[in-house]
Amino acid sequence: MKTLAIFGGEKTVPDGYIKTWPPLTQADRDAVLSVFDSNVLHGIAAPQCKAFQEEFAEFLGVKHCLVVNSGTSALHMAITSLGIGPGDEVILPAFTYWSSAAIVLHQNAIPVFVDIDKDTFSLNPDLLEAAITPRTKAILPVHIHGMPADLERIIPIAKKHGIPVVGDCCQAHGASINGKYVGSMETTAGFSCNRSKNLSGGEGGMFVTNSEDAYQFASWMRDFREVPINAESTPHTLAALGWNYRPHEFVTALIRSQFKHLPENNARRYEMAHYMTDKLANIPGLKGPFEPADRKPVYFSYIVDFRPQELGLDIPAPKFKAAMIKILRAEGIGFGQWQGRPVPSMEIFQHHDAYGKGCPWNCAHYKGFANYNPSQYPVTQEFIANHSYLSSLYPPNNLDLVDLYVQGFQKVVSQPEKILEVANSL
Ligand SMILES: Cc1ncc(COP(=O)(O)O)c(C=O)c1O
Numbered sequence: 001m002k003t004l005a006i007f008g009g010e011k012t013v014p015d016g017y018i019k020t021w022p023p024l025t026q027a028d029r030d031a032v033l034s035v036f037d038s039n040v041l042h043g044i045a046a047p048q049c050k051a052f053q054e055e056f057a058e059f060l061g062v063k064h065c066l067v068v069n070s071g072t073s074a075l076h077m078a079i080t081s082l083g084i085g086p087g088d089e090v091i092l093p094a095f096t097y098w099s100s101a102a103i104v105l106h107q108n109a110i111p112v113f114v115d116i117d118k119d120t121f122s123l124n125p126d127l128l129e130a131a132i133t134p135r136t137k138a139i140l141p142v143h144i145h146g147m148p149a150d151l152e153r154i155i156p157i158a159k160k161h162g163i164p165v166v167g168d169c170c171q172a173h174g175a176s177i178n179g180k181y182v183g184s185m186e187t188t189a190g191f192s193c194n195r196s197k198n199l200s201g202g203e204g205g206m207f208v209t210n211s212e213d214a215y216q217f218a219s220w221m222r223d224f225r226e227v228p229i230n231a232e233s234t235p236h237t238l239a240a241l242g243w244n245y246r247p248h249e250f251v252t253a254l255i256r257s258q259f260k261h262l263p264e265n266n267a268r269r270y271e272m273a274h275y276m277t278d279k280l281a282n283i284p285g286l287k288g289p290f291e292p293a294d295r296k297p298v299y300f301s302y303i304v305d306f307r308p309q310e311l312g313l314d315i316p317a318p319k320f321k322a323a324m325i326k327i328l329r330a331e332g333i334g335f336g337q338w339q340g341r342p343v344p345s346m347e348i349f350q351h352h353d354a355y356g357k358g359c360p361w362n363c364a365h366y367k368g369f370a371n372y373n374p375s376q377y378p379v380t381q382e383f384i385a386n387h388s389y390l391s392s393l394y395p396p397n398n399l400d401l402v403d404l405y406v407q408g409f410q411k412v413v414s415q416p417e418k419i420l421e422v423a424n425s426l
Pocket of ligand 1: 070071073075096100142144168170191192194204205
């Protein structure tokens with residue numbers, strides 16, 4: 001039996017073996033340098049910005065795309081362009097990135113959280129109607145870890161109540177439901193292109209919509225919302241509060257260059273994820289993610305469920321998880337914890353104070369009773385406790401890396417007494 005690396009044995013995955021994301025090539029370098037040479041560095045009518053807006057809208061099959069400087073900006077535009085403001089409520093899942101809730105608070109509106117579905121870790125449609133109030137002005141499903149939320153059920157519920165759906169697609173470029181891309185089914189949606197994302201430019205984002213009104217509003221909003229008060233008022237006058245969400249041409253050129261490889265990179269992630277899931281089916285103690293038949297995820301992150309009982313270990317799953325992560329890290333196999341607790345359990349919600357003096361909850365326009373008791377999100381809590389994501393299942397890494405991971409997992413799970421020893425030392 002091989003000695004575990006944590007006890008002085010040889011590492012399964014050698015140092016320097018794993019490649020980082022995103023894969024950068026000479027073509028990416030040339031794309032950025034072409035902006036440098038053009039001397040057109042920014043502008044909402046600049047060539048890279050205009051071209052990418054058309055390309056991304058065409059890819060998704062939506063009427064409009066606006067390139068912006070981050071996913072958070074895009075999401076803020078996605079709710080603001082629907083008229084959401086003081087006193088309004090927006091429903092979103094308790095398991096998400098903090099940004100999905102922050103954009104609601106930026107509008108002086110109130111986030112209302114619902115628990116997630118245990119298999120797809122996204123907003124549970126069964127809990128949606130109970131969370132809808134007369135103040136609900138949007139439902140914001142998050143396609144988390146690259147897994148599409150159940151829009152086929154969420155959108156009809158939203159329609160029944162006359163409420164728009166806003167997509168947080170920041171982790172799901174190219175993910176689809178029954179062949180339709182996420183971002184194309186919602187009223188408005190936002191994508192992120194920060195460093196880790198399936199489509200990366202280091203930073204950046206895209207707002208998308210089929211609505212003419214939302215598009216018009218978001219176009220103004222991206223550029224300080226300088227709109228003419230009337231037909232005669234030129235140059236434009238500041239008619240309302242706006243923001244500077246304009247993109248830089250270097251970044252957009254890099255995103256465009258990376259965008260050419262989005263389908264093949266997503267296909268590689270999918271292949272690696274499926275290969276891993278098949279292998280994990282025969283490795284006790286670890287289980288890969290479930291994939292509903294109607295959905296095609298893009299595996300922004302690959303989720304692993306930790307199951308001590310399958311190894312006959314009578315310890316709680318979080319303790320088993322912590323021990324396994326420590327042991328596997330020593331083997332050169334990285335795991336990450338994406339979100340350590342439900343977003344509503346954060347201080348900002350517990351104290352009902354986002355930007356001072358109890359705002360926006362004590363805003364005179366708010367007539368509701370938002371309650372963020374963490375006990376309302378048991379599935380989110382359990383999901384966070386029992387799962388982590390397995391690092392680096394993306395190109396230019398390939399199936400050879402998955403095979404090494406499998407060897408490492410087999411080496412570790414064949415020694416449950418060692419796992420217990422590490423668990424008891426924590
Ligand atoms: C689910 C989700 N929403 C929103 C964001 C915000 O995107 P950005 O970091 O580009 O502002 C992210 C990015 O980390 C995210 O993962």
